Structures are given as C-alpha cells and as structure tokens.
Amino acid sequence: MTTESGADSEAKQPQENKEKGKAKEAAKPENQPEELPAAAGHSTPARKEQEPQEDDQVSHQSSTSRLSRSPLKGVKKVKIMQCKVTMLDGSDFSVNVEKRVRGHVLFDKVCDHLNLLERDYFGVTYRDVENQKNWLDPNKELKKQIRTGPWNFAFNVKFYPPDPAQLTEDITRYYLCLQLRDDVVSGRLPCSFATHTVLGSYTVQSELGDYDPEELGSDYISELRFAPNQTKELEEKVMELHKTYKGMTPADAEIHFLENAKKLSMYGVDLHHAKDSEGVEIMLGVCSSGLLIYRDRLRINRFAWPKILKISYKRNNFYIKIRPGEFEQFESTIGFKLPNHRAAKRLWKVCVEHHTFFRLVSPDAPPKKFLSLGSKFRYSGRTQAQTRRASSQIHRPAPLFERSASKRYNMSRSLDGAPITESHETLMKDSAADGAAKVIAKGDVITTVTEKKAEEEKAEQDDAQMAAETPEPETPLRHDTKTDSEQTDFAFDGDMTATESEADEDSEMPTQDASPLEEMVKHQTSISELKRSFLETGDNTSGLTEWEKRLSSSPARSPRADEPPMIVPLEPQDTKDEQPAGEETKEEVEPKLSEAARYLVKYVVDSMATDLATSSGPHGLSLSTTMDDDVFMDGTLREVDEKTPDSQEELSERAELKVSPGAVRQEVSQAISDKKGTLIILKDSEDKVDTEGKAMSPVDEEEESIIPEEDEAEENEMLSASKEKETIKEDTSVEARNAEDKTQRLRIEIKTEDLTQIKGIDSPKKAMASWISEEVKTEASEVISVTNEVIEMTNGVNQEAEFFTFEEGQTEQTKSFKEVQTKKSEFFEEVQTKKSEFFEEVQTKKSEFFEEVRKEQSEFFEEVQKEQSEFFEDVQKEQSRLTQITISESSTTSLAASTLGWVPSSEKTSAEPQEEMVVATETEAAPAESTGPTSLDVVEVGTKEVPVVHTETKTITYESAEPDTNGDVDPGVLLSAQTITSETTSTTTTTHITKMVKGGISETRIEKRIVITGDSDIDHDEALAQAIKEAKEQHPDMSVTKVVVHKETEITPEEGED
Amino acid sequence: MANMCPYGRFTHAVVRGIPESFGKAGGDSRKNGETSVDLAKAQRQFGCLTGALRQKVGLQLIEIPSDPELPESWRIEDVAVIQGDTALITRPFKQQRRSEAEAVRKVVSELNLTVVEMGAEEGDSGGATLEGSDVLFTGREFFVGISSHTNHRGAEVLADTFRDFAVSTVPVCGGARLRNICSMGGPNTIIISNSDGAKKTLRMMEQLTDHHYEVLTVPEDSAANCIYIKGPSKHDFLLHRPAEECPDSASAFQKLQDYTLLPTACSEASKLGASLSSLCLLINRKHTYF
DSSP states (O other), X not given: OEEOOTGGGOOOOXXXXXXHHHHHHHTOOTTOOXXXXXXXXXXXXXXXXXXXXXXXXXXXXXXXXXXXXXXXXXXXXXXXXXXXXXXXXXXXXXXXXXXXXXXXXXXXHHHHHHTOSOOXXXXXXXXXXXXXXXXXXXXXXXXXXXXXXXXXXXXXXXXXXXXXXXXXXXXXXXXXXXXXXXXXXXTXXXXXXXXXXXXXXXXXXXXXXXXXXXXXXXXXXXXXXXXXXXXXXXXXXXXXXHHTTTXXXXXXXXXXXXXXXXXXXXXXXXXXXXXXXXXXXXXXXXXXXXXXXXXXXXXXXXXXXXXEEEEEEETTEEEEEEOOOTTOSSOEEEEEEOSSHHHHHHHHXXXXXXXXXXXXXXXXXXXXXXXXXXXXXXXXXXXXXXXXXXXXXXXXXXXXXXXXXXXXXXXXXXXXXXXXXXXHHHHXXXXXXXXXXXHHHHHHHHHTHHHHHXXXXXXXXXXXXXXXXXXXXXXXXHHHHHXXXXXXXXXXXXXXXXXXXXXXXXXXXXXXXXXXXXXHHTSTXXXXXXXXXXXXXXXXXXXXXXXHHHHHHOSSOOOOTXXXXXXXXXXXXXXXXXXXXHHHHHHHHHHHHTOSOOEEEEEEEEESOTTHHHHTXXXXXXXXXXXXXXXXXXXXHXXXXXHHHHHHHHHHHHHHHHHHHHHOSTTHHHXXXXXXXXXXXXXXXXHHHHHHTSTTHHHHHHBSSSSOBOOHHHHHHHHXXXXXHHHHHHOOOHXXXXXXXXXXXXXXXXXXXXXXXXXXXXXXXXXXXXXXXXXXXXXXXHOOOHHHHXXXXXXXXXXXXXXXXXXXXXXXXXXXXXXXXXXXXXXXXXXXXXHHHHHHHHHHHHHHHHXXXXXXXXXXXXXXXXXXXXXXXXXXXXXXXXXXXXHHHTOOOOOOOOOOOSOOOHHHHHHHHHHHHHHHHHHHHXXXXXXXXXXXXXXXXXXXXXXXXXXXXXXXXXXXXXXXXXXXXXXXXXXXXXXXXXXXXXXXXXXXXXXXXXXXXXXXEEEEEEEEOOOTTSOHHHHHHHHHHHXXXXXXXXXXXXXXXXXXXXXXXXXXXX | OTTOOOTTBOSEEEEEOXXXXXXXXXXXXXSSSOXXXXXXXXXXXXXXXXXXIIIIIOOEEXXXXXXXXXXXXXXXXXXXXXXXXXXXXXXXSSGGGGGGHHHHHHHHHHTTOEEEEHHHHHOGGGOOOOOGGGEEEOSSEEEEEEOSSOOHHHHHHHHHHSTTSEEEEEEOOSSSSHHHHEEEEETTEEEEEOSHHHHHHHHHHHHHOSSOOEEEEESSTGGGOOEEXXXXXXXXXXXXXOTTTOXXXXXXXXXXXXXXXXXXXXXXXXXXXXXXXXXXXXXXXXXXXX
C-alpha cells in the first residue's frame, strides 16, 4: 500500500546529501536553472526516496548564483527549471524543463529516460507545503503545481496493476518491483515475516543473480534491505531461499516477486488519514477495486467502485454517495473528515483517477464547460483497459536495461530499519504523532523565511526588469489560460492532449531512439504515435501564437531519451517570457479599479410587495434565487458550508474575468460576456442540484455524477498563478516583491491565497480590500495549515495580512499607481457594466460567509499564535519604516447600514445616509491622522498577541423610530430569498431579498450590504451616499428602517497596540 | 503470498481430550448451571472426530491430554489462531481459560510455528480479547466477529500478526460466535446459516471482501459449522453434523460435488455452545512458496 506518509515518515536518513551534491553539479550549467529554494529545508530530514526535502547545499548554491546574476542577463533569459526527480532505484535524475511547461512534459522526459513504454501505471509526485505527496497533474503547468519549494519530484507507481503478469514488458515489471520493494521496506506495504523472506529472496535473485558463496561472500545479504526492521533471522531465511533459485533470471524473479506482492492485502492501497462522522480516526484506502475503510489495521468497511455513485469533497469533507443496497430504498451519503481541504481534494482526485483507470473502459467525457459545476479535473490518461490494449501492441525487442544495484547498507542497518518501522506504526496507529510532526515542519517553514528573502527578491527584481523591457505581446497569457481549460475539458488522453506547449516536447520524439520507436509508430495506440499525431495537430493549428511558433521552430530540442535534456537556447524563450510579462501590465490595470476604502453598508428595506424580490434586484440576477433559498433555509451554519465552494467557484470565475480583460482589451467585452454566461449557467445547474438533493446539499454542489466533481480552485489556481507572476513583475517596486517573497515563503499554497497575494502586492490600494479579505476567508475554510492560518487570521479579521503583504510596496507604488490610474479608469468604464453583473453573485457569498469564518479563524488563531508572532517580528523589523505610510493610505473602512421598519419614511432614509456620511468621514480621518485606537468599538478578535497592525472596526447603527411592527415574535414563513451583488468603482453592493409571510402579511425585506473599499483618495462619504441613494431609487416603494455603518480601519502597531 | 494458498490444506490437527469436568464450567452459554451433558457420549463423539481426522482425512493428530482443572480446554480452537507458520496465542475472554494456552503453546512451538502472544503484545492492560471461534480465515483474508468474547482490540492484534491479509471485522448477530454461524466449506466456499443474524453477517462479509465466495446456505445454525480439509490426496473432505442432529441441512451438503462427506456427531459439545471446529486446531506444515 502506498500512503500519504507525510512528515511522519521522514525518518532520519542522514546520508542523502551525497546524492544531492551530485544532482547539483549536474545542474549547474551556465543557464543556471532556477531552483526555488525550499522553505522547509533544514528541518525535515527525509527518507531517501522521494522527499522533496531540500538540500541545503543545493539551495544555497542556486541562491548564490541567482544573487550574482546581473539583471541584464536576466532579461534575456527564459525560465528553465531544474527538476530533480528521484527515481525508483533511489537515484536522482536531473532534468531541465521550462518553467511553464505542463506536467506531462516532465513525466515524458522521465519515461523516455527510463525507456518505459507502459507508462500509464506511473506518475510523478511532488511534495506540497505540508510535505504530502501529490500527483503531478499532466495537464497543468509545473510551476502552478510546485508553488514553492524546490522542484523536486519522484517517479512512482500510480496505479498498481492488479495482475502484474499481464504487463507486457519486463522493464515495466522491473520498475513496479522497485516501487514495491520500497513500499515494503518503508512499511507502507506491511507483510509478514514469511512474506518478507520470500520477497527478499526474489529481490536478491533479481539483483545479484544466483547464489554463489564464493563471489558473494557470506554476508552479502546484510547489505540489502528487505524489511522495515530486518533481523539476522530474516536474512538467513532469505539466503536459504535464495540458494534454491539457481538459474532463475532476473525477470523471472521479478515475476515471482510480483505474484507474491500482489496478494498482499495492502498492495496498491493508497491510504489517507481521515475521521468518520463520529470523529473516530480511520484510514481511507483507495485501490483498484474501490475505497477501503480502515480503523487501525482493521478493515471496517469497503465500497467497491460499482457501489459508489458519486464522490465529492467540500472543504475538508469527503463524501461518497452509495448505491442503495438490495433492501434499501435510498442512496446514502457517507462523509469523512480529512485533515484539511487539500487532503480532501487530494483524496478526491486519487479516487477519480483510480475509478477511471480501473473501472472505466475509457476516460469519462470531460464535463461540458458551461454546464457543470466544480472542478474540471478528470483523469485524462488512458484507462487500464486502454493501456493494456496499447501495450499489447508493443513489438519492440525487449529493451536492454540495467538493473541498478539498490542502496547498500553496510553500516546503517539499525538506523535504517527502526525509523521506518516507526513511521509505519505512526501511520497506521497514531496519527496524533503524525500531526505533531507536521506542525513542526511548518514551524520550520516559518523560521526560514528571512533567509531566503534576499534571493527571491533578486529574482523578482530580474523579473521585473524583464517585464519592463518587454514589448506588449499579443495575447499569450490569455491564450494559455484558454488552452488550459480547454484541455481539461476536452482532452481524452493525457498523453496526447494537444496544446502547443507539447509540440515542443513532441518534436523530439521522432528523433530519438529510432528503431524501437519506428516500430511503435505503426500501432495506432502506441505512445509515440499518439505523440506524433499530436505534434501534427500542433503544426496544423492555423493561428499560431508566438509561443507555438517558438516551440515548433525551436532548434536543438531533441535530446535523446537517455540523455539529460538540453537547455533551450535563450532567445526564443525570451520572447515567450516577455509576452506574459507585457500582458501583465494590462492585467494589472484591472485590479486597480477596485481599490477604495471598504465600507459595509447594510440596508434592510421592507415592503409589502412580495414580487419585488426577483424583479427589482439592482441588476436582477434572478437566476440565483433558488439557490439562495436553500441557503437561507438551511440556517447559518449550513449556509456557510454551502457557501464555501460557491465563493470559491466564483472566485475562480472572477479570476478568469480579471485575466481576460487584462490580456486583450478588445476582447474584454467578449470575454466578459462569456464568463457571465458561464456563471449564469453554473448557477442554474447548481440550483437544480440543490433542490434535488437538499439533504445532501453539500455533496450536490460539487458534483453530479460519479466522478465528476470539480475543483474550482484548480482553475482558479492556474489563473491566479499566472496573474500573480505578472502583476508582480509589473510592479517595479522591489518591496512589493519583498512582501510577496514573504508570503511565498509562508508557503501559501491555496490558490485563493495566491489571489490574495496578487492583490496585496500588486495594488495595495488598487485591490479591493474586501476581496482580499474574502479570499482569505475562503482559504480559512479550505486550509487549516498553520501557515495559512497566520495569514487568514491577520487578514480576515484585522486585515493585517493586507498590511504585511503590500505595505512594503506601498510607497513606491504610489507613483506608478497614479499613472496607471488613468489608464485603469478608462478601461474600467468599458468593463464596468458587465463586470458588475457578474460580481454580484460573488459578493453575496462573500459577505454571508464572512461571519462564520471569523469564528473559525479565532479558533485557529490560538494554534497559530506562536508562529504568527514569530513571523511578524521578522516582518516587522523590515517593514516598520513603511508601516505608517501604508496604514494611513490604505485605511480600510467599512460601513454597514441596515434598515428595518414599515413606515415609508423617505425622509428618514435620506437623513440617515447623511449621518452615515459624517460617520464615514470621521472614521476615515481617524486612522489617517492619529492612527490611534481611538475609535469606538474596537473589535479585535484574538489579535492581542500580534504586535503588528490592527484593524479598527466601528459599528454605528441608525434605526428608524418605528419599531418593527410585526416584530420578531412571529418568525414568519420564508417564501423566497435572493441575493444580488453589484459593483461600481469603489463600492460593492450585496442585496439580500427575503420574502416572508408573517401573520398573513407577506413582507419583503431587502438587506443591502454595501462595501466601499479603498484608501483615503476616495470620498467614502460620497460613495456611501451614492450607494444609498441608488438603493432607494431601486426600491422606491420601500422604506429604509435601519442603517448600520460598520467601519474597519487599520492602525499601526506602534500607535495601535492594544 | 507465501502463505496464500487456497484454503483447506492441512497436515496436522491438534485436539485436546474431554476432561471429567466437561460441562462443569460455570456460566458460559448454558442457561442455568448444569445442562445435561453426557460426558461419555461427548468423549465418544470426540473419539469419532479425531478418528475421522486421522484415519479418513489422513492428518497427523496431536492430542493434548485433558486437564480436569480446565473444564473448557477441549475447546482448543479458541486459544490459538494459526495461519501458515504463525500461531497467535489468543487471550480468551474468560480469565480462567487463559491458562489453557500453555499446553497449546508448547505443541505449536514443537511444530516450529512462530508463536505470537497476544498477551505479550500489550500486557494485560491492553484489554484485547480474542477467541479463535470468532475468527474465520478463508485462505485470502480474515473475518473477525466482534462478539461478547472478542473485541476490536483483539482483532487489531490479529491484524498485526497476520499482516499479509486483510482483516475485517464483522458483527456477530446470529450466534454467540462467528464460527457458530459460518465456516469454510471449500477453498472458495462459505457455509452459512440461514438465520437472519447470519445473513446480516454474511452481507457485511460480502461488502468487505475483495473476493467472491460461493455461499452454501444451510437452514440450521448448528449445521453451518463444518470442517473442510483438502486431504493429502487433494481430495475434499467435509466433516459436518449428521442428519440426526441437523435433519434439514443434510441435503444441502449433497450439493458439494465430489466431496467426501463425513458426518460427525457433536451434540454434547454443541449443548455447551461449541461446534465441530471448536474441537481442533488445524495446521499446515507444508508451506509452498512460489
């Protein structure tokens, strides 16, 4: 079985620096492949095989080289990343790839290197921030998957063939054996003593050949590893058996090995920690036949794929919907709690992939883009059936390959055995220890922050330079993005998804290893053929972008399979890099539009007009009605639950939206309307789902049929990631980058977080504060990792995160900001209308979701407190200078006004806004001038220990004299509810419309929440007044009964210490 | 797997004689005190069983002398779970039964089995209890019935001991012990009682397994416990309760093609809640690796 043997299994394996050294040397060509220094480096000693643990040497080296690189040189450079892939035999394979390249490129390179044709059983893994093993998505760009940390990968078996004898080639079986040997030795694949003996004896036979005491000596066996804790007795038994195998070929020995290994109950089971609905620690095992549930070592349940109707995840919950049994009438849904959102998603993905690979004949048709919700993630590679068919066509002569000697353990026996066992025990039995280990790792991440900064900064600087010098390109980024989504949607075979980026890879195919490949080409299904045809598509594409052209024309890109790939010449790559950079400039404009201080204005307008709800929404996105109904009825908690994915999704949509206008102005309107269309349709189907499966609503929202679940976040991630890069570059200020570095070093991995970064950095003022906080909130629910929490906490409640992400850039940006501002505002006009329609939805979710998350946050806060304060101390030193300025500028104010009542007192309403305005001015002035904690109700949620910046929150409520006649005595019956969001430059208006029947009278109550975001440049009062006025105009027949002005301001630590 | 040969290959059987104190252990499954058990009859039936095992099936029989101090020691199945070359000495629920293990431990060690102690695993504080009659080994996997005698912790120890195999826990609804309601009737066949509880257990087993088993349903609970052995000559033997004890089930066994059916009476032990398989431990000393 394989497991997400996270930090716990990183037992001590002191001898790995050797390899690393090697890898590094190989990696040092003049092109200086970039290697992101990993954050967790020093702390986590790792297991030999595949830990992304970085090696200090490497990162130091690369950092030095980066530092010494002159900016000019950087301009001419394309990002070549050096990937270190830990192979199954424990060796490291260094390969250079372009940074933007997709996962399959790396995978193919590795397979080519291994001369492996039956590659569908394999995959490439990387470790994420939490040191969890993730499968590299072949269809996603590498850099979007490797967020931070070194580009370290491991080549692994992804799908363990249930019957290895059916594999066509010995070489495939050999690699499977290597994987299993490691699984056994590491304890992931538990076996009995007898089995260790048998497997060990075949290992020896295959690796050393016949037993020969003269040649091998008597102790030869001690150098090999067969079991987690190897005893002399075991070795003796192994030797005994080994003696009986005389004449057995290595390939036969491997077949025997596999025949035994495949029968082990944990063979090919991918274990994930989880808790059941009652909070009991369990393990979920994904395997070829279905999903297994373990408690301790015991199997307590099992769901074969045919029994599972649907798999989904939401936040950190993972759900399976079970086909009703013989005697049951209804399908049931079973939920499990995963440690965090990422774990849930990882599990979900693994399930999707296993189901598709083992259960289906061909991959699921990917979801139609506009009609499905959630993630577009599907397994797009070949299924087992397909790969078997394909490999039956392999007719190359059995390739000669070298069975590399496995690691020898001359002295380290006890060292090796024991820790590994430990980790195994930990995995199965006490996950508490596991968790502890992770936390530690995180702590380290945080502490290493400062060190890396300098380098990164440099790098970013270079980037900026590049960006500055680049001409404005056509639309490369946009193009890219588009392909991405198309690809996920329509690609049927991971190996052959046609994107331009792959043309590059493919072009080398025909040239390599002529003889075997020629053979293969004859067969339709053979791998090279697929690639070739794929290449052709690339060539035929009518509208070649710069990127494509470069790729197809790029010379010198035909490394032989077994050679380390060459580094691409600088020139063409440059072009490519420039394009996105230039694009960013435009993109950047967009976010700026939304800057402004932040106000929350809540209105509640009551009226008898029941019909108003749908028809009179400010922008009438009536589609959302049903959905919101559900939400409302479900009550708050549920609401939050439901909202999370929604807002996530919308976030991603929004991200798209933002990207597109940035990319091509002319296309903006087109793009936007497209997006809008998407959104609407999405909403629609969501509605349906919701109503249909009300009880199971959490599940429904995410997906519809068995595998089809979506992770919105993913898309979001891609988009945001590219955007992030770009925005950063555009920002010429070093400090901004600085800030980003920090956040990066915090290892924020969630996509939404990236969004946050972008905004924070690229436009402290430009970015809408509310958005930032919203995104952070989303994260909050998604990610429970400590680092994230740090950000959430600060960001969410007090918006300190905002502070630390962008404060540094603040000063420098002011200048450039002015310039851009003009551009921005022009541009904004065009986009405004469409955008606002679109954003309405987003906004709603956000605000509802808001409150709940805060609670969560404060819970998290306690845990994170320590790290947080550490971190802040660091940050503060560097930033304290800038702090003051930042704060005064980016003071965030939010006002909430809500109205209640029955009297149509238009005077009242008009009066109130005015009052509000006064308030607004006040509050605004306060932070700017005094920055002291002078305001009325300082709401500091658990931030006491954080010595940095706090947000002040003031809430002022104006209520009309009329009491709520119907009162809250009669809760009434909710008829419908609706939420609408609209937006202008500095305000975002969220409208809740609820229709109630109270005591025979139907009442429509409209609650408006207007968020005004930005700095002091903007006249908040006016904005507020305007918003209120608009609201009144929209609902002429209603009265304003309550206005709550809620203001949030940041205050500096110095002055604002509690 | 080294140990994973089809179910049913055994070379040895270990039994323990019926003591004078037969039926005199307080409590257990008897309703009130002394159910009328016929010691002589029980001993006769025991003799028939061992005779069948030795002479008909051809196993090497090891008989541990009875011990009057241990009135339940004849239920030897409970004190050890043996698979391949590993014997797990269990920790029976009843304190007074734990000393029964001593003699068994000695025998299995002499047979060169690797002895794993359940008590040693965690000391007595672990609270693990397990009895062999709650364990069904199918050749591919273990099912452990969680019953009044066997708890989750005990099942864990078993899982830890036999790591090659999936160990699934199932509720025991239909009887006091898992093996009371089901047993193996062939390499790939489970014989199970037709009672509602047993059906429930069977459903759970079907849900939990990766394999497909044939199921032979018998109308009487007591008929569901049989002893299946593939003899040295690859012949299938099935020891089952005779028609006079289980009249309704006799025909069911006829469905087993080419089996040598060995009706073996067990009425007296049965009165004490035991069954055919309770009386012997089956061991395979001929491992085949491949």
